[in-house]
Amino acid sequence: MELITWPDERLRRVADVIDVFDKALREQASKLEAVMRAGPAAVGIAAPQVGWLQRLVIVDVTARKGTNNGLLILLNPEIVQWQGSVIGREGCLSVPEYTGNVVRAAELVIEAQDLYGESCRYEASGFEARVIQHELDHLDGLLFTDRIVSRRSDLFLRQGGA
Amino acid sequence: MAEHWFMLTVVGRDRAGIVAQLAQTLFRAGADFGEASMLRLGGNFTIMLMVHFPAGEHSLAESIKAVAEHLQLRVHIDPIDSHLHENEAADVVVSISGADQAGIVAGVTTRLAAVGLDILNLDSTVAGSEASPVYVMRIEGRAREGIEALEPVIAELQREGLDAVLHPVDMLIA
Known part of the structure; x- marks a missing residue:
């Protein structure tokens, strides 16, 4: 299992819903997590980033300060509530050597299924919420470059009230 | 691609068409572009553009001489090392x-x-x-x-x- 990078057209496809929750799926998810951990300071990965076109994302911001939900493996995830907006700097394992400022919801509630098909619901905010939104975009063929509001610092600064 | 890179610096009073006309002229002359900064500063339009141009500095200058005169642009060319794909992220x-x-x-x-x-x-x-x-x-x-x-x-x-x-x-x- 290897990362694919833009302009691989698979990064632009809408991923399929997962409806079989078997051992093979769990093994595949484990390999995906290993790819994420091998990335430089990566805090999340989506299945399409390795050419696996199903709706599964992994998020882990436990190395960051602040509260979070720990290691999240989300299948068929959907944002069911959101509020607020923040601008943050993003890069992507699939788009090396490029970063930009992106607007994301500040807080969200997400519903998904786990690796056994059980329903789950999480609240996330701040950095973790941004990562979840970045990963969910991959499931719909979107990259952060589609959402960049500025490569320079002007808009970035507004979140700090400068 | 490591050789024959130049930093093209262009300054002139801002007017419509500078980027398009200059880019088209360079493209037709066989230039490849690297990283660029193009922005308006105090009513002047400024360009710093990495250009890969195997025919050399003199030929590069000649190829844009006419369009620069037409648009009243001042041009400066420096040979450089390319160093693409080495973007450093700010912290x-x-x-x-x-x-x-x-x-x-x-x-x-x-x-x-x-x-x-x-x-x-x-x-x-x-x-x-x-x-x-x-x-x-x-x-x-x-x-x-x-x-x-x-x-x-x-x-x-x-x-x-x-x-x-x-x-x-x-x-x-x-």
């Missing part, structure tokens, strides 16, 4: 604003450099009115000795009456 943004005063850029950047800030990008403008100008400067950089090392300088600038804010860049890679 801090410093925002400074205050009443326009002589030496503000020199004073701020000298003190920040002394505590380990490598400046990657600086943009500034003079806002406010003609009677009461306000200098606004935003600096992106890497804090070589940690962001904490910059904090005393920021506090010092605030005591001197400047609006100075330090923002760590919370980079997300996923």
Whole structure:
């Protein structure tokens, strides 16, 4: 299992819903997590980033300060509530050597299924919420470059009230 | 591709069509583009453009001579090393604003450099009115000795009456 990078057209496809929750799926998810951990300071990965076109994302911001939900493996995830907006700097394992400022919801509630098909619901905010939104975009063929509001610092600064 | 790179610097009074006409001329002459900064500064349009041009500096200058004269642009060419794909990400943004005063850029950047800030990008403008100008400067950089090392300088600038804010860049890679 290897990362694919833009302009691989698979990064632009809408991923399929997962409806079989078997051992093979769990093994595949484990390999995906290993790819994420091998990335430089990566805090999340989506299945399409390795050419696996199903709706599964992994998020882990436990190395960051602040509260979070720990290691999240989300299948068929959907944002069911959101509020607020923040601008943050993003890069992507699939788009090396490029970063930009992106607007994301500040807080969200997400519903998904786990690796056994059980329903789950999480609240996330701040950095973790941004990562979840970045990963969910991959499931719909979107990259952060589609959402960049500025490569320079002007808009970035507004979140700090400068 | 490592050789035959040039930094093309172009300055002229802003007018419609500068980028399109210059880019088209360079493309037809066989140039490949690298990284670029093209922006309006005080009514002037400025371009710094990395150009790969195997035919050499003299030929590059000749190829854009006519369009530069037509658009009243001043052109400067320097041979450079390309160093593409080596973008360095900033880990801090410093925002400074205050009443326009002589030496503000020199004073701020000298003190920040002394505590380990490598400046990657600086943009500034003079806002406010003609009677009461306000200098606004935003600096992106890497804090070589940690962001904490910059904090005393920021506090010092605030005591001197400047609006100075330090923002760590919370980079997300996923």
